[in-house]
Amino acid sequence: MLKTFKLGGIHPEEIKLSSDQPIDVLPVPKKVFIPVSQNLGAPSKVLVKKGDIVKAGQLIAKGEAFISSNLHSSVSGTVMKVDKVIDTSGYKREAIVIDVDGDEWDNTIDRSEQIKRDCPLSAKEIIEKLKEMGIVGLGGATFPSHVKLMVPDGKKADLLIINGVECEPYLTSDHRVMMEKGEEIMIGTTILMKGLGVKKAIIGIENNKKDAITYLTDLADKFEGTKVQTLKVKYPQGGEKQLIKALTNREVPSGKLPIEVGCVVNNVGTALAVYEAVQKNKPLFERVVTVTGKSVNKPANFLVRVGTPISELIDQAGGLPQDTGKIISGGPMMGKALVSLDTPVVKGTSGILLMTDRESKRVVVQTCIRCGKCITVCPMGLEPYLLSNLIQHEELEDAEKEGIMDCMECGSCQYTCPSGRPLLDYIRVGKNRVGQMIRNRGKK
Amino acid sequence: MIFAVISLSAIGIVSAIILFFVAQKFKVIEDPKIDSVEGVLPGANCGGCGYPGCRNFAEEIVKAGNMDGFYCPVGGNDVMSKVAGILGLEADMAEPQVAVVRCNGTRTNAPKKVEYDGAATCFFAHNLYSGESGCPYGCLGLDDCVVACNFDAIYMDEETGLPVVIEDKCVACGACVEACPRDIIELRNVGKKSKRIYVCCINEEKGGVARKNCSVACIGCGKCVKVCPFDAITLENNLAYIDFEKCKLCRKCVPVCPTDAIHEINFPLRKVKEDSSEKEVDKVVV
Amino acid sequence: MILPTISGSPHVHGEQSIQKIMFGVVIALVPAFFVSIYFFGFDALKLVVVSIAACLLFEYLIQKYLIKGVVTINDGSAVVTGLLLAFNVPSNLPVWIMIVGAFVAIGIAKMSYGGIGKNIFNPALVGRVFLLLSFPVQMTSWPVAKPLFAEKLTDAITGPTPLGILKEGLDEGRTISELTSELPTYVTELLGQHGGSLGEVSAIALLLGAFYLFYRRIISWHIPATYLGTVVVFSGILWLINPGIYINPLFHLVTGGMMLGVFFMATDMVSSPMSAKGMLVFGFGAGLITMLIRVWGAYPEGVSFAILIMNAFTPLINKGFKPKRFGEILKT
Structure with missing residues (x-):
């Protein structure tokens, strides 16, 4: 019996179309748009101005707040302007526009293919390095990695978890990274272990990626303290709290961070970025992005520079299909629908999913028949039907008591609802409103 | 029989006494x-x-x-x-007010670029994306203000996709102002004979950007500011705003606006022929 | 050019829908329907058709002309109600009474609460209980089941249900062993060749349908398991105390409306609790009340009343028995 988390969960159709497509390097685009706010927390402060010549890997915006990260140019060329550009949020936000000229990298970056295993740095130096190189979590939440490694006073970490679950349907970028950069991931893992001061690391992978499990299990033998754990396929196992529960049976208390139970979770892509940053001195300015969808000509995995408009990726994958009805950044369960094809790839973009017109329309909303299926599938043990009703009637206090802030927006409830009700839409409204209410309470 | 009568009466009397004292003890003295x-x-x-x-x-x-x-x-x-x-006090007299919808992004003025499919709440859509027309300031048309109104004074015009305030019913309680996530609705003085002039747009983007999404957006050109003899119009963040306290309803700003973003309400029709059709549309909107 | 759609995640939807659930229930009831035709012939077919048609018609008329809202007869819930209502009456019921029952079920028990999803009580059961109380004679004269191709019997022959035989016999002061000869054997009870409402007679056919519901994941195990478990334990204890006047648990399981009620009506999504814990409580309560009525109550059968009584408790159960929240145990 394979390990998994107990409470709730669903099993949507996997449809991993591009899992056998090797990572392709996408040609450098003519122009990149690098949004200034790419991480969870405060946006970075722009350091360049119009007319500046930059190289790939050069610092162009600095993270000044505690939860904030540095931003580096992904190309070489001239800064054209700092302007408002539409990004994943659906709004125009500040971004640095760079006109590409050649592909010159900062000369401190080690571009050789050779794998460097030993890391002489101390834990403190590793954290400093990650901060300098602008590493953020690549699983989607883009939480600055150096902050994650700084264990708060009074807490103690004893286990590092590397998330190779990729429970979202369609997406394969993590899978391909594991297959092609296995050794780098393992070294990155040991570096993270050192930075965190733990002796043990578990890499959790779902059973639908058997090749990656075999490959990494063999590799893990060569690295002390690391272990690969096969997990049953179940959504949302990639959620931090669910993954910790599945691997260690520890339950992160409501409203607390994983460090409360001594765990720190990082994505496999982050482990690779950590390796490159620490061993190769390479800042985070490119990442692997899956381009997929049922009517996409050539579903593929690309290594893409941050700031590349997604239209470039779609062109390389065989062009925009005629019947595209929805463009999604991320997977179908938690991804964001995009307004425009000019949206640039950011550090948190794990995939571009093109849905056909037929798939993209929601089913007709009917009355709740109180079947309770949303309760059965909620991985946080909440009652989505009740929360959405409370929010529709503006009962914010009650919604808070019912644990609305525990919701991690995995979408299992709305996926399952036979009446096709927009449960998560209302719960999101509620989280926003209740959050506001709690903050106001703090002020008083 | 007699025993029953006596015992029941006794219970009644005892209860009455208890009630009397309780009422005395817990009496709330209220003004x-x-x-x-x-x-x-x-x-x-x-x-x-x-x-x-x-x-x-x-x-x-x-x-x-x-x-x-x-x-x-x-x-x-x-x-x-x-x-x-x-x-026994003196009352301050306040000018009566009415809610005004400051967006004219109708389906023709601000055509759809994307289609929204989800819960009918402006609050959610506002957090999700900039809007069907692409204007990040414009009305989302998903009924939050209509739901908030306790007086049935606001309804959604199916044709334009914009909310319409029924002046006679509006009591200016401000519920819709609170409900609108984009602060499109404003309470303005009703004005003399219900005549009002206001800028029907709150877009703070640069002129060209705003125009791309909506043909009747305020582009911040400043023509109205120059023409106003009473300094009632201010221009801030590419957006003109008419102070209803200072406005004397002279209507000079209305014809100079290149995008027809300034609306006049309840005025008699102008004699100039060319703009009569559009101004009628404006009347319907408010 | 197709305009891109914008909506919040998730962007995919599972395959369940109200229609699929409702027609799943209808499919699950098909074996029992065939059995009823086999034993009760044309009468059964007539009542089922009349009941479904009447339910659909009342729902349509009320939604179209009284509420003036969306007409939802396509979702299949009225079909399920009609089918279950017809399964709960004797096969010789006059057609007009059947229509009255359909009106009570749809008009009063369902639409007056606001339609599907809003009703507190199971509509089919409300219809049945209304008929039972209003037309006790017609509702308790059970035609004897006779196989379709067996030799002709006169139509007028009626007989009591096994539970009826038991109740009457015990009330007259006879013991179980004296009554055994009058009761049908377990084999005939499983197959359904005995008196009873037209859909409830064959335990085997209903079990077959129940397996289908489990397979399609339309119902969960919680309510049936606790319901049947409570019945077995309760009757088992009594049986062990005095087998002379209390009959064994197996008899209780296969007779009356037990199978139909447990798998098809207690599990009705709308009127049963939503969380797993709540369902366990619901099943326990319904099992307990059923046995209390069967053993000591005035009626020989208590499944309908038990489920309706527990339906009334459902909102309270939903409030009181919340699912266990993730990360809650550690929060002191």
Whole structure:
């Protein structure tokens, strides 16, 4: 019996179309748009101005707040302007526009293919390095990695978890990274272990990626303290709290961070970025992005520079299909629908999913028949039907008591609802409103 | 039989005595003024005054003993002078107000670029993306203001996709202003003979950017500012704003606006022929 | 050019829908329907058709002309109600009574609460209980089941249900062993060749349908398991105390409306609790009340009343028995 988390969960159709497509390097685009706010927390402060010549890997915006990260140019060329550009949020936000000229990298970056295993740095130096190189979590939440490694006073970490679950349907970028950069991931893992001061690391992978499990299990033998754990396929196992529960049976208390139970979770892509940053001195300015969808000509995995408009990726994958009805950044369960094809790839973009017109329309909303299926599938043990009703009637206090802030927006409830009700839409409204209410309470 | 009568009567008498003492002990001494103030309030419990309900408003105003900061927008000056009479105070006369929708991004003025499919709440859509037309300031047309209104004074025009305020019913309680996530609705003075002039746009983007999404956006050109003889118009963040306290309703700003973003309400039709059709549309909108 | 759609995640939807659930229930009831035709012939077919048609018609008329809202007869819930209502009456019921029952079920028990999803009580059961109380004679004269191709019997022959035989016999002061000869054997009870409402007679056919519901994941195990478990334990204890006047648990399981009620009506999504814990409580309560009525109550059968009584408790159960929240145990 394979390990998994107990409470709730669903099993949507996997449809991993591009899992056998090797990572392709996408040609450098003519122009990149690098949004200034790419991480969870405060946006970075722009350091360049119009007319500046930059190289790939050069610092162009600095993270000044505690939860904030540095931003580096992904190309070489001239800064054209700092302007408002539409990004994943659906709004125009500040971004640095760079006109590409050649592909010159900062000369401190080690571009050789050779794998460097030993890391002489101390834990403190590793954290400093990650901060300098602008590493953020690549699983989607883009939480600055150096902050994650700084264990708060009074807490103690004893286990590092590397998330190779990729429970979202369609997406394969993590899978391909594991297959092609296995050794780098393992070294990155040991570096993270050192930075965190733990002796043990578990890499959790779902059973639908058997090749990656075999490959990494063999590799893990060569690295002390690391272990690969096969997990049953179940959504949302990639959620931090669910993954910790599945691997260690520890339950992160409501409203607390994983460090409360001594765990720190990082994505496999982050482990690779950590390796490159620490061993190769390479800042985070490119990442692997899956381009997929049922009517996409050539579903593929690309290594893409941050700031590349997604239209470039779609062109390389065989062009925009005629019947595209929805463009999604991320997977179908938690991804964001995009307004425009000019949206640039950011550090948190794990995939571009093109849905056909037929798939993209929601089913007709009917009355709740109180079947309770949303309760059965909620991985946080909440009652989505009740929360959405409370929010529709503006009962914010009650919604808070019912644990609305525990919701991690995995979408299992709305996926399952036979009446096709927009449960998560209302719960999101509620989280926003209740959050506001709690903050106001703090002020008083 | 007799025993039953006696015992029941005894229970009744004992209970009455207990009730009497309990009532004495827990008697709440309340200012009778509260009841009389509540009596003259409209009783809509709309919250427009900033208090949870009419009773609460009455309690607070009696407790405060003055009229500062207390105003019932529903009852208006009539009710407030009655309240002042009860409290033996002088009432401040406030100008009556009405809610004004400051967006004219109709389906033709601001055509759809994407299609929204989800819960019908502006609040959610506002957090999700910039809007079907691409204007990040424009009306999302998903009914939050209509739901918020307790007086049926606002409805959604199916043709334009914009909310319409029914002037006669609007009591200026401000519920819709609160509900709108984009602050499109504003309370403005009703004005002389209900005549009003206002900028029907709140887009702060640069002119060209705003125009791309909506043909009637304020582009911040400043022509209206120059033409205004009373300094009632200010230009900030590429957006003109008409101060309704200063505006003398001269209408000079209306024809100079290159995008027809300034609307005039309840004025007689102008004699100039060319713009009569559009101005009629404007009337319908408000 | 197709305009891109914008909506919040998730962007995919599972395959369940109200229609699929409702027609799943209808499919699950098909074996029992065939059995009823086999034993009760044309009468059964007539009542089922009349009941479904009447339910659909009342729902349509009320939604179209009284509520003036969306007409939802396509979702299949009225079909399920009609089918279950017809399964709960004797096969010789006059057609007009059947229509009255359909009106009570749809008009009063369902639409007056606001239609599907809003009703507190199971509509089919409300219809049945209304008929039982209003037309006790017609509702308790059970035609004897006779196989379709067996030799002709006169139509007028009626007989009591096994539970009826038991109740009457015990009330007359006879013991179980004296009554055994009058009761049908377990084999005939499983197959359904005995008196009873037209859909409830064959335990085997209903079990077959129940397996289908489990397979399609339309119902969960919680309510049936606790319901049947409570019945077995309760009757088992009594049986062990005095087998002379209390009959064994197996008899209780296969007779009356037990199978139909447990798998098809207690599990009705709308009127049963939503969380797993709540369902366990619901099943326990319904099992307990059923046995209390069967053993000591005035009626020989208590499944309908038990489920309706527990339906009334459902909102309270939903409030009181919340699912266990993730990360809650550690929060002191």
